[in-house]
Amino acid sequence: MEAAEIIVTEDIARQLIKSQFPQWKNLPVRQIDNFGSDNTLYRLGDDWLIRLPRHQAAEQQLLKEHFWLKKMAPFLSVSVPMPVSAGKPSEEYPFQWSVYRWIEGDIYKADRFKDSDEAVWSIVRFLSELQKIDTTNAPQPGEENNFRGVPLAVRDAQTRIAIKDLADVYDGNLLTEIWDFALKTPAWNRKPVWIHGDLHWGNILTNEDQIVGVIDFGCLGVGDPATDVMAAWVLFSPEARKEFKQALNVDNDTWVRGMGWALSWAAIALPYYLPKKHLLADIATFTMNNILADYRQNSRFF
Numbered sequence: 223m224e225a226a227e228i229i230v231t232e233d234i235a236r237q238l239i240k241s242q243f244p245q246w247k248n249l250p251v252r253q254i255d256n257f258g259s260d261n262t263l264y265r266l267g268d269d270w271l272i273r274l275p276r277h278q279a280a281e282q283q284l285l286k287e288h289f290w291l292k293k294m295a296p297f298l299s300v301s302v303p304m305p306v307s308a309g310k311p312s313e314e315y316p317f318q319w320s321v322y323r324w325i326e327g328d329i330y331k332a333d334r335f336k337d338s339d340e341a342v343w344s345i346v347r348f349l350s351e352l353q354k355i356d357t358t359n360a361p362q363p364g365e366e367n368n369f370r371g372v373p374l375a376v377r378d379a380q381t382r383i384a385i386k387d388l389a390d391v392y393d394g395n396l397l398t399e400i401w402d403f404a405l406k407t408p409a410w411n412r413k414p415v416w417i418h419g420d421l422h423w424g425n426i427l428t429n430e431d432q433i434v435g436v437i438d439f440g441c442l443g444v445g446d447p448a449t450d451v452m453a454a455w456v457l458f459s460p461e462a463r464k465e466f467k468q469a470l471n472v473d474n475d476t477w478v479r480g481m482g483w484a485l486s487w488a489a490i491a492l493p494y495y496l497p498k499k500h501l502l503a504d505i506a507t508f509t510m511n512n513i514l515a516d517y518r519q520n521s522r523f524f
Contacts, residue, residue: 226277227259227276227277228276228277228315228316230262230274230276230315232251232252232253232264234274234314234315235251235253235262235264235272235274236251237312237314238272238274238309238312238314238315238319239251239266239272241312242309242310242312243307243309243321246266246267246270246321249266249267249270250265250266250267251264251265251266251272252264252265253265254271259276259502260275260276260277260279260280260283260440261273261274261275261276261280261284261440262274262276265324266321268324269323269324270306270321270322270323270324271303271321271322271323271324271325272319272320272321273319273320273321273322274315274317274319275317275318275319278317279365279366280317280440281317281318281319282366283366283367283439283440283441283442284318284319284320284440285318286361286366286367286439286440286442287303287305287320287439287440287442288305288308288320290360290361290439290442291303291304291305291439292304292305294352294355294416297351297352297354297355298348298351298352298436299347299348299351300344300347300348300433300434300435300436301325301327301427301434301435301436302435302436302437302439303322303323303325303437303438303439304322304323305320305321305322306321306322306323307320307321308320309321325427325434325435325437326427326429326434327427327428327429327434327435328427328428328429329423329424329426329427329428330423330424330426330427330428330433330457331423331428332423332457332505332508335428335433335457336457336458336459336462337458337459337461337462338431338462339462339465340431340432340433341433341457341458341462342458342462342465342466342469343469344432344433345421345426345433345453345457345466346466346469346470348418348433348436349418349447349450349453349470350470352415352416352417352418352450353415353416353447355416357413357414357415357416357444360414360416360443360444361442361443361444362414362443362444362445363443363444363445364443366443367419367440367441367442367443368419368440368441370417370419370420370441370443370445370449371414371417371419371443371444371445371446371449372445372446373409373410373446374404374405374407374409374448374479374482374483374486375405375409377486378405380486380490381401381485381486381489381490382398382401384486384489384490384492384493385397385398385401385489387489387493388489388492388493391492392510392514396514396517397485397489400481400482400485400513400514400517401482401485401486403478403482403517404478404479404481404482404485405482407475407478407479407482408475409446409479410445410446410447410448410476410479414444414445414446415444415445415447416442416443416444417441417442417443417444417445417446417447417449417450418436418439418441418442418450419439419440419441419442419443419449419450420438420440420441421436421450421452421453421456421457422453422456422457422502422505423456423457423501423505424438424501424502424505425437425438426457446476446479447476448476448477448479448480448482448483449480449483450480451470451472451476451477451479451480451483452480452481452483452484452487452509453466454466454467454477454480454481454484455480455481455484455509455512455513455516456484456487456505456508456509456512458512460512460515460516463512463516481513481516481517484509484512484513485509485510485513487506487509488505488506488507488509488510488513489506489510491503491505491506492506492507492510
């Protein structure tokens with residue numbers, strides 16, 4: 223979140239297309255809403271998406287997507303970003319960039335899908351398919367994927383600082399109690415599996431009542447599946463969360479670590495995105511409220 227970012231203007235996007243892909247120079251270019259903090263996105267005509275990293279780490283994530291998504295797409299039943307052309311740095315813009323196929327869809331809306339059986343089963347199917355893909359030479363957790371997939375203990379210091387920063391919003395003692403509870407859970411000791419690492423509303427595309435796409439694989443890597451299990455609190459209501467756990471057949475330790483991941487992610491995101499009035503602040507608030515409700519009820523999930 224603290225990486226030095228560059229400002230990418232529409233004029234820069236147009237110039238890059240004109241100079242490197244002249245076959246598209248007459249297509250309209252227009253900026254679209256972006257619910258992350260790593261890339262600037264432009265629609266190119268009706269069929270393409272321009273993705274321009276704002277900092278160097280995002281450039282490395284883009285290169286990772288270029289390599290892996292073409293290999294993974296045949297094994298996934300939802301649409302994923304498919305890069306069609308790789309752009310080069312220029313005098314105006316310092317990073318490698320990309321043109322992707324446009325995926326038609328609206329972003330996930332929690333009030334519409336939080337109780338949806340179809341949404342639950344779509345996410346379960348996606349995660350099940352993802353975790354079955356061969357992990358040979360897969361990228362390990364690290365700075366390049368924001369350390370998604372690491373043991374919870376690696377996030378301990380950062381999470382405790384974030385909890386203190388939320389003292390005016392949430393009961394810090396209760397959040398610390400939940401975090402300590404999650405930390406006591408045994409770490410994942412089986413073979414690492416593929417993880418998306420960032421399954422929030424802005425990265426899930428829908429069409430009417432169907433989930434049709436999952437985007438932004440910048441946090442892609444292998445590690446603890448609890449990293450993606452945190453979607454239970456990011457996306458769903460209590461009843462749908464129960465269905466999600468049963469359908470995914472998650473063991474209790476992974477479930478509790480998933481809650482820990484959700485808490486850590488939400489606690490770190492909130493102080494950063496709340497002043498910006500960013501969608502991710504709404505998602506983090508929804509997530510935190512779900513965690514607190516589950517924990518206070520002492521549900522059988524724990």
